[in-house]
Amino acid sequence: MLGALAVVTGVLLAFPRLVPNSPGGLGSLLESFLPWLGLVVVLLLGLALLRRSATALLALLLPAVAWSWLFGGLFQADAGEPDLVVVQHNVSDENADPAGTARALAEAEPDLIALQELLPTALPAYREALAARYPHHEVRGTVGLWSKHPLTDARAVDIRPGAVEGYWSRGLRAVVHTPHGEIAAYVAHLPSVRVRAGGFAAAWRDESAELLGRAIAAEELSTVILLGDLNGTVDDRGLAPLTGQLNVPERGFAFSFPTAFPVARIDQVMTRSATVPQISALPATGSDHLPVAAHVRLD
Template sequence: MTQVRTAEPVQDDVGGRETGSDSRRGGVHRAIPIGSRPEPWRRGLVLAALALLLGLFMLLHAHIPNRAKNLGSLVETFLPWFGLFIPVLLTGALLRRSASAVVALVLPVAVWLNLFGGLLTDKSHPGGDLTVASHNVGADNPDPARTARDLAASGADVLALQEMTEQARGTYEKALAEAYPHHTVQGTVGLWSKLPLSDSRPVDTKIDVGPLGDTKPADVKLTYTRALRTTVATDQGPLAVYVAHLGSVRVNPRAGFWTGHRDRGAQALGEAIAADQNERLVLLGDLNGTMDDRAFTGITSRMRSVQDTAGHGFGFTWPASFPVARIDQIMVRGVDPASSRVLPSTGSDHLPVAAGISW
């Protein structure tokens, strides 16, 4: 039998007298089934389900297939931003006073903190034997001279540039000559150093067509040599340095997240690094992807990201006007990252990055 409880006194339909539940006074009964109003654990079940799905989505991101238009790589590129759904769901749970939704949010919070919580603390420390910097200067940079001056003022001992045009190359060489007496340029990438360089050569990153041609002005000329390897002579011994600018990526309805050139370049670069006999190695460059992307497993399995190891925050670098992803990387092997930072804008569509390393 359904339990009932009586309502508060109501107005009598006939005389308008206030009556209660006593039938002897002619009161009117209003039966309300107990439990008809949802309790806190029964409210917001949809919000709870969404919270659990969000947590599982981030936890199992590596299992999202790339066969469907590289969906897995696209998700991993912007994976930290999925954490923004957590406060949205929490707000909904509080408004609904849903205990089940609040408890379900423990899963996505724990997963997000496990993936990215370490980036929220400052892991840098003073010192470092060498400062390296890297910057995609932008093929359509309106003021390369200003960019060169800003980079020289950073105090980096070794400076890597990507996406230099033939027209701007002379400007960079002239503006950086005083601070950096040694340099090498291979195609669109170059390295300037305060220390002597040797054994400089191009590295094949398997780019067979111009992936930048549809985004650059018609008068901008780019060659397809987009990676180099050189050796920097330091007081602690030789340091192998790679500079790379991997192929661009595209998002369109037909191809989805198109990463063909970049992925081939990442594989070739990983193989070159794996075969390098030098104990100490640094990779500087615009890799057109984040290190969460599975396409870079060949690199991340052999090298450490300085931002993850000695940075503070996510270190987003692109686009410069409102950075949403770190696609400009400094990776190391055989040396210890001491610090990592993002430098101020120089007029390019990327932000420069710098790191201190020690032996």
């Protein structure tokens, strides 16, 4: 029995796409928490040792190797110097201390700060707290970008799912004029997902990811940085329109949600014609998300 469970765990790690996404979005749900299958491996190892089962121990090599191959490299440290440092943070529309949050993010000394869930009432506090170090900023709807470098050609990006009615603006694109050249920066906040009785509800998120993926694919500038609360992990097939064309972080788990006990990184930094050698979580602010800081190295 333990050997069979070990084999199943190994297969799920190595081939999560074997789990269908319909009905109930089970495939995406599994992929959202894929690293946590490592705990299953540890549990099975303990039981195998307790029962002194050589067969189970041998079978556990499959999930152990699969997990190490998928996630072992995330523990390595990046020894190089980044060309840019960026911070991504969903600041929460219930944040009681926007000014304090802004100051905390600036302490990481990033070149770019991307924010989501910006309320009109809180926006002046963010602007004032960041003005000295980040003189350039653009806001569209509830998302914004602050930069040490000049910004031009800013515009909203339409990523609204068809079923969403009324005003809904959660996408922004701007050109960042860095010392290394022009970069198209995208800031996005994809719709939330929910675990319900009927399964993993992610249809709106997936549709929004498809729209964002099309916009980035049509981007004329070669170098792109996407920063956003994407409400999905890089392993989730729902983000395939983005992960299929962009580079994801090479090192670091940086679980960002929820703040009380982070179990997944749904705040992402992805790039084109650049790499993200390191991503890490920053200390908690007044949000239900942790900020993440990423090193970016340009090609």
